[in-house]
Amino acid sequence: MQENCDILLSELNDQIRNAIKSGTHTTDYPQAVQFVLLADLFNYHVVQGGFAQLIYNLQGAYLAEIEAMLLAADATTAHLYYVQSIEKCLEEDAHYQQFLESPYTDEHTLKNELHVISIAYFKTGKSFIAEICPFISSSAAAVNGWLANDIN
Structure with missing residues (x-):
């Protein structure tokens, strides 16, 4: 099931x-479409290099949007560690x-x-894809609806 959700997320x-x-x-798309893009971005960076890579590569962009996606997707474990990472960054702006x-x-x-936060996240054994599988499955209809309405 998790592998199917990973494939579906990538395909979407x-x-x-x-x-x-x-x-x-x-790029004027509905929130559900944006959340799919952000979920894929989150998954890729966190799997490849943890929260350090995600935060570094975002360079301050989309931080609130990613949190909104995590909440909408009911990714409670990923959200918990994401918030810890953001709070660590906010401790000292310089x-x-x-x-x-x-x-x-x-x-x-x-x-x-x-990286320490990322290791603790991975030790939970709860993968992001497993947490958001129902969300990705339900998002497919919104993405397909958006794709069916082209601007031409």
Whole structure:
């Protein structure tokens, strides 16, 4: 089941991106479509490099939107650790900005602290995909509806 949700999320993301690239759709999409894109983004970065990679690559963008997606998807475990990561970044803004401005490969205390949060998240054994599987399945209809209404 989890593998099917992972595949479905990837397929929906590809379909949305292809529609935007082809010019048949704009980036003015409904929230459900945005949440699918954000879920795929979240999943990719957290699996590849944890919350440090996600936060670094976002560079401050879409932080509130990702939280809204996690809440809408009822991803309670992912949300808990995401909030811990954001709170860690907010503890000292100068430290956070320094992390974002330095090369990711550089040693940084905040990056290490975010890795600790990521390890704790992974130790829960609750994968993000498993948590959001019902949400992704129900989002497919909204994505397909948006795809059926092109701008041409």
